[in-house]
Amino acid sequence: MMIPFGHALSFAAALFVLGLTCVLLRRQVIMILIGVEIMLNAASLVFVSASAYWQQVDGQVFVILLMAITAAEVAVALAMVVYLWRRKRTLVADEFNGMSG
Amino acid sequence: MNAFANLPQFPWMSLLIMIPLCGALLCLLHGKRTNDCRGLALATALATFGVALYLFVCHGQGSERWLLYEDVNWIPAYGIRYVLAMDGIALLMVLLTAFMQISAVLLAWRVERHVGSFFALLLLLESGLMGIFLAYDLVLFYLFWEVALIPMFFLISVWGGEQRRRTALKFFLYTLIGSLCMLVAIIALYQINGAQTGAYTLVIGDLLKTQLTAAQEGWLFAGFLAAFVVKSPLVPFHTWLTDALTEAPAAGSLDLTGLLLKTGIYGLIRVAFPLFPNATADFLPILGILALVGLFHAAWSAYHQDDIKRLLAYSSISHLGLVLLGLAAWQLTAWEGSILLMVTHGITTGALFVLVALIRERTGTRSMQELGGLWGQAPCLSALFLLFSLASLGLPGLANFAGEILVLLGTFQEHPVWAVVALLGVVFAAAYMLRLVQGVIWGPAKAERTLPDLTMREWLMLLPMAILVVWLGLYPAPFLAPLHGAVATLLAGGLP
Amino acid sequence: MSLSDLLAMLPILILAFGATAILMAGAWYREPLPLLAGGIVTALLGALSAGLVTPPVPEIAGLFSAGGYARFYTILWSLLAAAGLMTGSRYIIEKRIGAGEYVSLVLYAAAGMALLSSATHLVGLFIALETFTLAFYILIASNRNCALAAEAGLKYLLLGAVATGFMAFGIALIYAASGSLVLPDAVMRLKAETGELQAWGLLGWGMILIAVGFKISLAPFHLWTPDVYQGAPAPVTGLLATGSKGAVVAALVGLLAMSGPVWNDLTDLVWLLAALTMLAGAFGALGQSNLKRLLAYSSVTHMGTLLVGVLCQTSEGFAATTFYVVVYVVTSLGAFAVIASLADGRGEPMTFDQWRGLGYRHPVRCGVLVLLLLSLAGLPATAGFMAKFAVFHAALQSGYIGLLMIGILASVISFAFYLRVTMLLFQPDEKASSWHQGSVFEHTVLAVCSSAVLVLGLFPGLLFGLIRQILP
Amino acid sequence: MSESLLFLIPLLPLCCAVINMLFGMRLPRLFAEIMAVTGVAGAFLLTILFWGYAEGEGTRVVIFTWLNSGAVDVSFAMNFDRLAAPMTLMVTGVATLIHLYAVGYMHEENDYARFFGLLNLFVFAMLAIILADNLLVLFLGWEGVGLCSYGLIGFWYRKLENAKAGTKAFLVTRVGDVFLAIALLWLFAATGTLNISEINAQAASISPGVVIVLSLLLLLGACGKSAQLPLMTWLADAMAGPTPVSALIHAATMVTAGVYLLCRLFPLVSISTVGMTAITAIGALTALYAATCAMAQREIKRVLAYSTMSQVGYMFMAVGAGTVTGAMFHLLTHAFFKAVLFMAAGCVIHLAGDENDIYKMGGMARRGPVELFWVFLAGAVCLAGLPLTGGFFSKDGILLALFTHPDPTYRVFWLIGVLTALLTAFYTFRLVYLVFAGEWRGTGHPHAIPLQMRWPLWPLALLGLIGGMLNLPALVGGDEMLHHWYGDLAGRAVTASHSTEWMLIGFAVAIVALGWFAAHWRYRNYRPPVENRVSRFLLNGWQSDALVDCLLVRPFTAMARFCSSGCDRSLFDGTLEGLAKMATRYSALLVQLATGRATTYLSAFAWGFLVLLGWFLLKLVNGGGH
Structure with a gap:
């Protein structure tokens, strides 16, 4: 029993928008990164449903690839988070406003 | 293509552009040792003048066709060619540039700060000016148009008076807006011509043949006009000139008024009028009216000035108003008179700026309240000041009169009312010039100071100009000879 | 991945493996100069190989093309990496930034850019983009x-x-709409399809445009x-x-040049972006009192002009954009190299007060600047x-008079703040202090630029x- | 002597002027003085030598081409004909005597090189006007004369009023020159040439309307130089210059240039009756105006200046009445006796210790050498027009021409002429009585008068007295030498019955006698000057200066202020500054966007996304995915 493609797409879009709102509303750097991860997962969802719809395997291959890239990105991001914590003892994104104008 | 081009010729014109350029580079390298910088600059200026004089001597009688024509392929991808062409008018302008440059270098003899780069910029300016007068490819013309701007900008902004930075920026941006409009017009014309003839070219000679609709011609002409109207200061766009002239260093203001203003008018004659004949025909009455308004506006403003350098700036605008009037009359005598007036105005106002600089060096002030009674302390300086002021107010027998009377005679044939009104303007010229002379020379000496009279260097600068002013006033025939052919072809709208 | 594929990817392989080797060596051997020299040699080698070795097969594993266009940009980015290493050489020694890490990251970034410029497949595009973005995350924060x-x-x-999130979702939507990830036919299918799916594809392209907007700092995303x-x-x-901006633009041009005018739906959005960017960059830079921020805003303006070139979608436009990219790369690198060469113990000269009167202390470098x-x-x-002449010519030919006028206004304002x-x-x-004399590496980069x-x-x-x- | 040497006449003064100006200060004083005098005396001798060339049609000498561009082909050319010869003779002769007088007058002055240089340059410029063959060379001389008078009036430049007087003279004459220039342009447009004889030949072919305007323009041009009514304010102030300058420029030569111009172009001007009546009217009104002003003047030189203006008015009336001979005859005699009067006035000023005001003089007959009084009296007698003097015959000739003019309205001008003759007699003898009669009222101690200032007076005084011989009317057995000399150039021959001539002569004698007795009755025994509104009104020339000031000068300066600060500062510069401020305001606005907080940047991202969604929905709604 195949789920209609449109449903999957709209669900993924909703998930994407959720991720985006999480990024916008949250103060903490870690929470923003989590928001980004949710957006990336929404993308993976679209890929899986699209490969199912088009009966091709490319989508799923890309999802695996996307996971690898997300992992790398998270690694670098967390390293940055640790570095920032050690410098300013805070992780609120808006604390870092030394430069402006 | 011009059959003239394939004759293997000695690249005189490229030489004229390259000598000042190499001189500029050498001056930069010799930055530290000031006196051989000066020697180098003077040698370059003299060399350029020598070449210009040689060309004037052997092409003196002028002809309907090009005197010199150089054509080399530059950027084949866009069909841009390195084309230089010289006719009678360009020959005169080149000679004037070379001559004024020598006095500019002599005037800059006593500059202390960064002498090397000052002379380098001065010579780069000269090379840019030569380029403008000789270039015959639109992109090359635009390139030299901007190259002449940059040295002037630095001369004003580094060696200028108190308000130098603000004025330099205003001067540059004002001219830049005009030249960018010209760039857009150049590109548009380039495309229309390319579409029509298939061969993309930017040489003015080939662009003459493009058929333009009235609207297109109007807009393109407006684009070109924007650049030239700002540079040859037509009234509403002249405020940059008075500030730039008062703030520029002595040699800079000499070049600015003597030569840079002429590039605007030369652009009109060489580029704007031939390319868009019927747009020009509609524009001429407007140009005439604006020139007249400019003549009177500048004369009135000059009368009100206290700073003598600013007064001379306004007098330049007033003179060039008369030149533009001559061009607007579209008549052979009027055009020849205008071009002669351009040359003589360059010399007389240039000399006056030299004198103002010398007075400034001696008395430390340029305001007429503090000056006065100079005749008692420096008779030779004052005598020359009187001579050049009289020449500038158009006294018959001196330089400007020859040009002015030809312009008026020519303009009277076409538009009698304009000539009569312009004549009234000449009285205003007498009014502010005499006020200047009275403020500086006559009257009791206000401050007790002993002023040294002219030194050898200063005589060297002013004597040739004095001789030229009297010679041009009494016997301008050799300077009119090259113009006959060139002006006749331009008026007929043909290709020299 | 047959032998010919490997041969076609030789330059990128040299860069990647060189980077890894230097990274490993850096762990044991802390001496910075040899590492830097190794890095520069690798970069030059990469450029040389891209220039000389003609790849037997035009496509690498379907992901990247190995044509003239790709090789041109591989050479450009390798030379850029070499120049980057040279400008950074004295800088990282003084600031005690790990030489091994710096060199390898720069080389990875160069490899990523080269891949991006030659991407013909959405996946290849995404991977290349991610590689050099990650490298830059670390490079930017490297000065501890x-x-x-x-x-x-x-x-x-x-x-x-x-931006990565948007890019991924955009690619996903395009895949959903067209069923294929290879760029040329992904786009063809998109046009052929009608109905709801095609709409999603369009939204996908929009999302990719936003991600690109971030990467080359277009108007609303340039802050x-x-x-x-x-x-x-x-x-x-x-x-x-x-590098990062040039590579993205190169990818865009490569993609559009291959698939012909595909953007006719997106043109008015891109038109808006280009206009906004040019004006935002110009007006932003006008009020600046810090040279690096001024250069940032000016790069925003240049990206706007580049977008105009891309928007024309004619071969004239693409040629103009490519020329503009090369010129922009050379000039910006030179400008930042001047700042790097002046940097000393007190950091880099940035605010206008620090720069006032430097022309008399360092005449040659200020002359170059x-x-x-x-x-x-x-x-x-x-x-x-x-470059501007070519782009304006292309814009006028495609009839974008409005954009041209905004371009003219922007360049007038740009003259204003550059001349200031x-x-x-x-x-x-008098109180202008003199900065560092600069090492021989930096002087060569400045001379070249x-x-x-x-x-x-x-x-x-x-x-x-x-x-x-080379344009496809 | 071949005719090509004719150009030496103007060239000699020019060379001496240039040498004096360039090397005058370095050479010993005597050399400069000799150079100046020989320059002019040489020209005088050459004129006598070449007198033969002037007969018949005169000789035309072309020196070199000046301007040739398209239709314009003008060259430096001389035309030494019957009209020019006597004028050249008079100018060079009077100039030689005045130069000798000036050597004495200026011997304490140390800036002599500039003085003699300018004086010689002036003579050259005057000769250029007289001998000009085309209007452009005439215009060159015209402005050259203006320049030299500017330089010489403002010679003692240390006092600012002298410099101001010089500038005023130059400006007012420049206004006159503009009208001449307009006439010049129009003539070139109408006749295609600037050559004077060709213009006179083609005069009939020009349309009458144009001729009227041309003659009016020429009249205004002449008025500028000859200080006639509309442009006369500068002559009185021009007395600030040294006396030899006033003698040469403002008595003998420059002021008569206007009359000479009208005589030169007489064939053209005489065609339009309107033009002729205008010339006469201007002449008459100026004569009357100047005579009334002369009556109230306090300074000796200003009295003579106004009398010059009045006598030149007579010459204009003569030209207007159609007799060129009458005009030239009065011009020549006037030059002699007015030069004498000015030079004598110079001696009187020296004697009175540089005092100008005649009310502070008196009894000068006894203070100085006795022959000074007789010379002054000879000049005064000619000026007043006592019978048998030169002045009498020339003035009477003009009055006769006016009286017998076919147009009846000329009788009005005759009446004004007679009235002015009365006033002339009155103020002349007023001057004589106040200066020479009574006892010394002044305070200054007298300077000694060197010999050179005394003996040049005698020849001129004699010439003034016997000047009548030049054109003795047939009535008294004269042969009208000047009239025959001019021949066809002479204009209308004045014929009248003997009875009217005798009646007019008798009437003139009565007028002069009346004037003399009035002056005798009023000033025989000294009375202090009466101060009332009328005398103040007359003193500064019917308040003409104030009129010009409020009509022209004040609006001009107001307009100047408006143009430079009004237009340039606020309008043009204002708009530019406005634009610049607007740009900086926008950039400040934009820069605030970059707050430095990462969350703002993310929200900007979101706004971008929102714009995309909006655009996308818009696309969906109307595009429908075509």
């Missing part, structure tokens, strides 16, 4: 003893991550640029300003003018001819 660097790193990271440029160390900013600024502004006889900086340099100021600007300004014919050949 400067607080602003960390802040810049954070900002670039947050926005970069969000990070001034902070990151100011915070990051000068050599890294040089690479960031030239003035020349580069004038080229950025578009003064004739410098390369900047030829030049005047600043030559303003006599300034002579390139003059040569491309006076004799651009050669490069125009070359570009005409």
Whole structure:
């Protein structure tokens, strides 16, 4: 029993928008990164449903690839988070406003 | 293509552009040792003048066709060619540039700060000016148009008076807006011509043949006009000139008024009028009216000035108003008179700026309240000041009169009312010039100071100009000879 | 991955493996100079191989093309990496940034850019984009003893991550709509399809445009640029300003050149973006009192002009954009190299008060900086003018008169703030302190950049001819 | 002597002027003085030598081409004909005597090189006007004369009023020159040439309307130089210059240039009756105006200046009445006796210790050498027009021409002429009585008068007295030498019955006698000057200066202020500054967007996304995915 493609797409879009709102509303750097991860997962969802719809395997291959890239990105991001914590003892994104104008 | 081009010729014109350029580079390298910088600059200026004089001597009688024509392929991808062409008018302008440059270098003899780069910029300016007068490819013309701007900008902004930075920026941006409009017009014309003839070219000679609709011609002409109207200061766009002239260093203001203003008018004659004949025909009455308004506006403003350098700036605008009037009359005598007036105005106002600089060096002030009674302390300086002021107010027998009377005679044939009104303007010229002379020379000496009279260097600068002013006033025939052919072809709208 | 595929990818392989080797060596052998020399040699080798070795097969594993266009940009980015390493050499020694890490990251970034410029497949595009973005995350924050660097790193990271999210979702939508990831036919299918799916594809392209907008700092997404440029160390900013932006634009041009005018639905959106970017960059830079922030805003304006070139979607437009990219890369790198060469113990000269009167202390380098600024502004006889002339010509030919007028306004304003900086340099100021004399590496980079600007300004014919050949 | 040497006449003064100006200060004083005098005396001798060339049609000498561009082909050319010869003779003769007088007058002055240089240059410029063959060379001389008078009036430049007087003279004459220039342009447009004889030949072919305007323009041009009514304010102030300058420029030569111009172009001007009546009217009104002003003047030189203006008015009336001979006859005699009067006035000023005011003089007959009084009296007698003097015959000739003019309205001008003759007699003898009669009222101690200042007076005084011989009317057995000399150039021959001539002569004698007795009755025994509104009104020339000031000068300066600060500062510069401020305001606005906080940047991202969604929905709604 195949789920209609449109449903999957709209669900993924909703998930994407959720991720985006999480990024916008949250103060903490870690929470923003989590928001980004949710957006990336929404993308993976679209890929899986699209490969199912088009009966091709490319989508799923890309999802695996996307996971690898997300992992790398998270690694670098967390390293940055640790570095920032050690410098300013805070992780609120808006604390870092030394430069402006 | 011009059959003239394939004759293997000695690249005189490229030489004229390259000598000042190499001189500029050498001056930069010799930055530290000031006196051989000066020697180098003077040698370059003299060399350029020598070449210009040689060309004037052997092409003196002028002809309907090009005197010199150089054509080399530059950027084949866009069909841009390195084309230089010289006719009678360009020959005169080149000679004037070379001559004024020598006095500019002599005037800059006593500059202390960064002498090397000052002379380098001065010579780069000269090379840019030569380029403008000789270039015959639109992109090359635009390139030299901007190259002449940059040295002037630095001369004003580094060696200028108190308000130098603000004025330099205003001067540059004002001219830049005009030249960018010209760039857009150049590109548009380039495309229309390319579409029509298939061969993309930017040489003015080939662009003459493009058929333009009235609207297109109007807009393109407006684009070109924007650049030239700002540079040859037509009234509403002249405020940059008075500030730039008062703030520029002595040699800079000499070049600015003597030569840079002429590039605007030369652009009109060489580029704007031939390319868009019927747009020009509609524009001429407007140009005439604006020139007249400019003549009177500048004369009135000059009368009100206290700073003598600013007064001379306004007098330049007033003179060039008369030149533009001559061009607007579209008549052979009027055009020849205008071009002669351009040359003589360059010399007389240039000399006056030299004198103002010398007075400034001696008395430390340029305001007429503090000056006065100079005749008692420096008779030779004052005598020359009187001579050049009289020449500038158009006294018959001196330089400007020859040009002015030809312009008026020519303009009277076409538009009698304009000539009569312009004549009234000449009285205003007498009014502010005499006020200047009275403020500086006559009257009791206000401050007790002993002023040294002219030194050898200063005589060297002013004597040739004095001789030229009297010679041009009494016997301008050799300077009119090259113009006959060139002006006749331009008026007929043909290709020299 | 047959042998011929490997041969086709030789330059990128050299860069990647060179980077890894240096990374490993850096762990044991802390001496910076040999590592830097190794890095430079690798980069030059990569450029050489891209130039000389003609790839037997036009496509690498379906993901990247190995045609003339790709090889041209591989050479450009390898040379850029070499220049980046040279400008950074003295800088990282003084700031005690790990030489091994710096060199390898720069080489990875160069490999990523080369891949991106030659991407023909959406997946290849995504992978290449991610490689050099990650490299830059670390490079920007590499200067440990400067607080602003960390802040810049954070900002670039947050926005970069969000952009990656948009990119991924955009690609997904296009895949959903067209069922194929290979660029040319993904786009063809898109046009053929009708109905609901095609709409999703269009939204996908929009999302990719946003991600690209972040990468080349287009108008609403450009706010990070001034902070990151100011915070990051000068050599890294040089690479960031030239490399990452240039590569993305190169990818766009490559993609569009292959698939012909596909953007007719997106044109008015891109038109809006280009106009906004040019104006935002110009007006932003006008009020600046910090040179690096001013250069950031000016790079925003240049990206706007580049977008105009891309928007024309004619071969004339693409040739103009490619020329503009090369000129922009050379000039921006030169400008940041000047700042890097002046940097000493007190950091880099950034605010206008620090720059006032420097023309008299360091006449040659300030002269070069003035020349580069004038080229950025578009003064004739410098390369900047030829680039602007070409783009304006393409824009006028495709009829974008409005954009052209905004371009003219932007370049007038850009002349204003560039000239204000030049005047600043030559303003006599007694208390102007003298900065670092700069090492031989930096001087070579400056010499190369300034002579390139003059040569491309006076004799651009050669490069125009070359570009005409390589455009697909 | 071949005719090509004719150009030496103007060239000699020019060379001496240039040498004096360039090397005058370095050479010993005597050399400069000799150079100046020989320059002019040489020209005088050459004129006598070449007198033969002037007969018949005169000789035309072309020196070299000046301007040739398209239709314009003008060259430096001389035309030494019957009209020019006597004028050249008079100018060079009077100039030689005045130069000798000036050597004495200026011997304490140390800036002599500039003085003699300018004086010689003036003579050259005057000769250029007289001998000009085309209007452009005439215009060159015209402005050259203006320049030299500017230089010489403002010679003692240390006092600012002298410099101001010089500038005023130059400006007012420049206004006159503009009208001449307009006439010049129009003539070139109408006749295609600037050559005077060709213009006179083609005069009939020009349309009458144009001729009227041309003659009016020429009249205004002449008025500028000859200080006639509309442009006369500068002559009185021009007395600030040294006396030899006033003698040469403002008595003998420059002021008569206007009359000479009208005589030169007489064939053209005489065609339009309107033009002729205008010339006469201007002449008459100026004569009357100047005579009334002369009556109230306090300074000796200003009295003579106004009397010059009045006598030139007579010459204009003569030209207007159609007799060129009458005009030239009065011009020549006037030059002699007015030069004498000015030079004598110079001696009187020296004697009175540089005092100008006649009310502070008196009894000068006894203070100085006795022959000074007789010389002054001879000049005064000619000026007043006592019978048998030169002045009498020339003035009477003009009055006769006016009386017998076919147009009846000329009788009005005759009446004004007679009234002015009365006033002339009155103020002349007023001057004589106040200066020479009574006892010394002044305070200054007298300077000694060197010999050179005394003996040049005698020849001129004699010439003034016997000047009548030049054109003795047939009535008294004269042969009208000047009239025959001019021949066809002479204009209308004045014929009248003997009875009217005798009646007019008797009437003139009565008028002069009346004037003399009035002056005798009023000033025989000294009375202090009466101060009332009328005398103040007359003193400063019917308040003409104030009129010009409020009509022209004040609006001009107001307009100047408006143009430079009004237009340039606020309008043009204002708009530019406005634009610049607007740009900086926008950039400040934009820069505030970059707050430095990462969350703002993310929200900007979100706004971008929102714009995309909006655009996308818009696309969906109307596009429908075509």
